[in-house]
Structures are given as C-alpha cells and as structure tokens.
Amino acid sequence: MKAETWIFAMTTAFFVLVSPAYWFITGDWTGTSALTMTTLLAAMVTVYLGFHAARMDPRPEDRKEAEIADGAGELGFFPPYSWWPLWCALTLSLIVYAVAFTAWWLVIIGFAVGAVTLSGLVFEYYRGEHAH
Template identity: 65%
Template sequence: MKAEAWIFIICTIFLVIVTPSYWLATDNSRTGGDWTGTAALTMTGLLTLMVSVYLGFHARTMAPRPEDRKDAEIADGAGELGFFPPYSWWPLWCGATLAVCVLGVVFGWWLFIIGAVFGAIALSGWIFEYYRGVHAH
C-alpha cells in the first residue's frame, strides 16, 4: 500500500500547488476569483489528503506485500487472489429499473413507483443470487 499512498500524496501536493494558482489566475477586479473552481479544487485536495492518510496508516500496520518490496520476484505474488463472482444479469435489471425511476421523475410519479417496486425486486435478486440457483454456496 505504500505505492498507492505515495500516488495520493503526490496528487495532494499537486492540488495544494494548483489551487491557489488557479484562484490567482482567475482573479479579476470585479469578482475576486472563481470561487466554484477554487472550492472544487480545495475539496479534491482534501479528499486526496484523506485517502493518502488512510493508506499511509494501513501501510504501516500491514505486512509488506510483494509490490512494496524492492527485492520481490514475480512468483512472490502468485496464489489465490480472492473470490470473483461469475456472470450476473441482476446489475442489468437494477440499472434498467433505475432508468425507469429517473424517467418516472420526469413523466409522472406513477412510473417512479413502478420502477421502485421492480427495483426492489431486482436489488433483492442481486443480493441473494448466491443463496439459490447455480451459484449457491
């Protein structure tokens, strides 16, 4: 995690340098700078700082990974990487019902309610897909 922490630290340093530069570059005598862009860059800098602090603390407490060691071989990273779910149709139906809900806000609340009902069914199917059927365990 040290490499990931350094990536976010570099992004934080970049944003700390760019934010006041942006504010000064957009400054004119009437408005006093672009507050929207400056606020967005400030919040982005704070978010990258938060992630870099989190990754830095966890890098200290974790056992070193092969990616963090300079003397590591490619074979050191071999082994089981984790559980990867097989194909699933449920995300498609969840996305489709979300689209129906958004269209329901535009066209009428009755369509939103229909989308929400089907969305609850689709989300339940996605959550419980490993409890029944072919992929049950």
C-alpha cells in the same frame, strides 16, 4: 500499499499547488472550491492508505527483494456473468425517467421493481447455478 500512498501523496501535493494558482489566475470561486475539496479528498485517501500501510504486513509489491513467485496464489473471488446489474440499471433509469416527468405512480412501480432487482443482485450467490 506504500506505492498507492505515494501516488495519492503526489496527487495531493499537485492539487495543493494548483488550487491557489487557479484562484489567482481566474478568480472563480466555484472551481477553486471544487479543487479545494478535491485536495481534501485526495489528502483523506492518502492518510487512510498511509495509516493502513503502516499497520499491515508488506505485500510482495511493497518489498524491494520480492520475487514474482511471492505473489503467486489465489487473488480473490471474481464473480461470473450476471444479468442483475442490467435489470438494476434499467429500474434506476425507469425511476429517474418517472421523476423527470413527474409520473409519481411510475416512481412507485419503479421502487417496487427495484426492490426485486436489488434483492436479486444481493442474493445472487445464495441460490441457483452459482450458489455457495
């Protein structure tokens, strides 16, 4: 994770330089505060990655003497196709549509349907074809 730490450290340094320059050039408080918060968020990620990079064993991509074969093996679990994200997105769009038009009865229906679709997404691997 040392490479990621350096990338975020450079990003943080960039925002540290850009934030005051933006304020001096434009005088805009909104953009300056947004850039300042972006700086702090990038610094937070940098500290997090640096903290964990110091405590974990180096990965093959972190070692200079590593070979391609060192990174071989299982990379992780990649889920197969799923229809549940589509239904969750449609349910959320129904709720947002209902709130925009103040149709509160439709919001209640949307939350009920949303509970079903979110449960289907969360428990997708406990039943059916892809059960573990």
